[in-house]
Amino acid sequence: MAPLKALRRLSLAALWMLAATPAHAQQSVRLVEQDIKAALLYNFLLYTEWPAPQQNNVVVCVYGRDPFSGRLASMVGRTVNQRPIEVRSVAEIADTDTCALLFVNAEERPHWPQLHAHLEHASVLTVSDYDGFAAAGGMIEFTRANSRIAMRINRRAVTAGNLVVEDRLLRLAERD
């Protein structure tokens, strides 16, 4: 836990620096929001059932630039459903096959159709935070409702990917 603590202290120090400069206020909003989103990925992993795990590790992939600014690093070594979590940064579409969860950077939105086509029947839980991701065939889309973080879950996409999302996760999402 020592690295985690160190990391947190570091981020706390960064936080104070940002708080001292109002110009970066928008930045800090992003900062806390990304804390929540990164942590929520753990709950996604917790309540999703993959058909037949290919490997022991649960692989969390980020496609494109890391929008969590290294926060996912603290997830490495933790376990979910008694399996260790592994974090990868993926640049090539072909490399996404082994992922359990794939977070697609909003900036990669143009590549989504290709990605989607590649992953159409793959058991990869796809997550992103740009508007219209779920509608475009993504499985979980972070949204904001009344200035609060919410989730939209595309059940058909989930079913198509041969995945099962438990009620406790669905409970987090807004009703379709």
Next chain:
Amino acid sequence: MRPPKLSVSLLLLTITGALTLMIATLSFKDLYANINRMHQLELLRQASAFGDQMFDAAEKLSLERDLSTAALTAPNAEDANELRPRLTEVRAAVDPAIAAALANSHRYQFAELTRLRVAIAERMTRIQRLRQQTDAVLAHRNARQARALADEWPREVGALTDETESVWLRFTARFIDIDPIVTLHLRFKHLLRSIRNESAMERALIAQAIAQPAGPTPQQVAELLRAEGAAEADWHTSQAIAEQSGLMTTIARPYADARSHFATMRDMTQNLYATSGPDFHSLFPMGPDLWFELSNQASTTFQGLTSATVHASQSYLDTLTRRAQQAIVGQVVMLILAMLLCTASFWVVIVRVVGPINEIVVALLKTMRGEAVNVPATPGRQDEIGKLAQVLEAFRANTTEVRRTAEELTQNQMRLRAVVDHAMDGLITIDERGAIQSFNPACERMFGYRADEIIGRPITLLIPSLYAEGDPGDLASYVADPSAAASHEASGRRKNRSSFQMDLTVSTYVLSGATYYLAIVRDVTLRKEAELALLGYTHALERSNRELDDFAYIASHDLKEPLRGIHNHSRFLLEDNEKSLDEESAKRLHRLVYLSQRMERLVNDLLYFSRLGRQELAVQPMDMAAAVRDIEATLEHFLEERGARIVVKGELPSAVCDKPRVTEVVRNLITNAVKYNDKAEKVVEIGFVESRSRPTGKIAHNVYYVRDNGRGIDPEFHSDVFRIFKRLQAGEGAEDGTGVGLTFVKKIVERHGGEIWIESEVGRGATFYFTLEASHDDSRISPEAA
């Protein structure tokens, strides 16, 4: 008081019994300890289950508290209403859980638990009231009341949880001695509850902060940081305890999951402090329902760890119980085996050792007392008992033999005693120092002492000559001289100091290494007197015989002169006056001459006979066969004239004798055999037999015989034939003779120490047997000689 006798068998039985008792005691002690331990483990298991149930109920109540607080502090009615269904759901779960825990608590008669029941009942009444108030407030949306209630929920539930926890800690204190690992488990579970409570408080605070328009207050931040630190410390401790107690091996994965989830929740709110202020809600975009759901999910994950722990702890307790049960079964089996072994030992000791030994001991005692015994049957036993039985058998046989020998000895001794007591001779035993050891009745009569007054006193008292010099060594030399073994004449001294003559024979014997002397004494006073008298008679007789012989010689010698005168004068008278004498006178003169001649022959015979008694024998070796041949040659004319012949039967052994006299004997017997024989062919048989039994029954050895085939002699006259001048057949045409021949024969044979006898019957011839030396008679009947 004498200590009780401890026999070997009793000792064996005591030792075996003590061992059995010891084994039984030890086994029962262990068994009791294990049963007790199992009982305690069972209690612990039940108590643990009870505790889990109780804390499960408390946790459900905590959830209600969280939901209620969340609903009461919800910023708007919409949010609050969203929580209502779940609140109802939780309340439905809380009540039965609490009821079940309370019901289960009745199992334990523990004062603290009773108080806890009362306290919980009271708290539940207040919680019921809180529920009603909460429902009312949620319906009317009174913000002030809502805040007051939101503060009251954690107070009530926290108090209940604290009370339960403290009672539980005291309750388990009485079980923790059973097993150190179980104690660690209890500590671990306590830590988990602690973490859960801290997390719950932390999340409740965050929930409050989310509900507030400006985010967390500084007090809330401080409290959050404290709870965070406490939870972190508890996690740290819990890991150490889980590893130490071995729990980690079974709960590692749920533990990692729970801790990961906890850390992830921390990550989510790590920058919460930086967002307080008017823009809080835009900076921290978390809705109360989402937060509640996330908290709930973290609780669920944590619940997984709690369940796994409960399960692991229970299975550990089950293992302990199972091991205790196995130990009990093993001990019962061992106990039964030990008891069987002890029984077998008892059986072996009693039946195979003590029994036979007792029987053998009894048999030995009986044998010792001379009673009849049955030797214990130990067929085929090769061990010590079998050998003991063999020894007993040998001992019994020996004892019987010894007893029989002792009886024989006693009888022999009595017989010997009788011999000694009734012996005519005096028997005295003397030790090396010359002291008298025994003294028989004959001695008592002889010496006049009683045995009891002479025993132990010196022998010289009785026989002064024995130790003339007073040195006991003399006695030994007395015996050592071989000639001394024969009897000596000695002088004995009676009690009255008179002396008497006795024969003394001393012999020696060694008994148990000591030398003893046996003196046999015989009073010869009477015999000596008799001998003297006999000697006198013998001398008188000899003198008389000699005088008689002298008389016979003188008479016959002196008679010859006048007889010759008578003869000569008669013949002169006849020659001168034969023609002048008448016939009658001449006849008478012839008769006178004849009678005087006969008278002269008789006198000559008598003279010869007397010489036989007076003259010594000239003894020399004599060849009997040659002698017979000489006689045959001498008598040749005599034999031819009478038609007789001599037959020698077998070998005639030589003899040592007076040759001329024995020749005379044989010639006399031959001429007799021819003379008194009426057969035309007269046969005289001469022979020798080794032995011959006489008509009197005595047996004679080295016997010569002369046999004829004549008329035989009537046994009536067998003794008469040897009398002097006795003629059996005078005047019957028999041979002329004086009738002294056989008298001479008998005299010569007797002078040689021999015997002569006739065996004959009328008409069957006669046989004269004679010996030339005294033969020893014995009673044995020898086979009849041919």
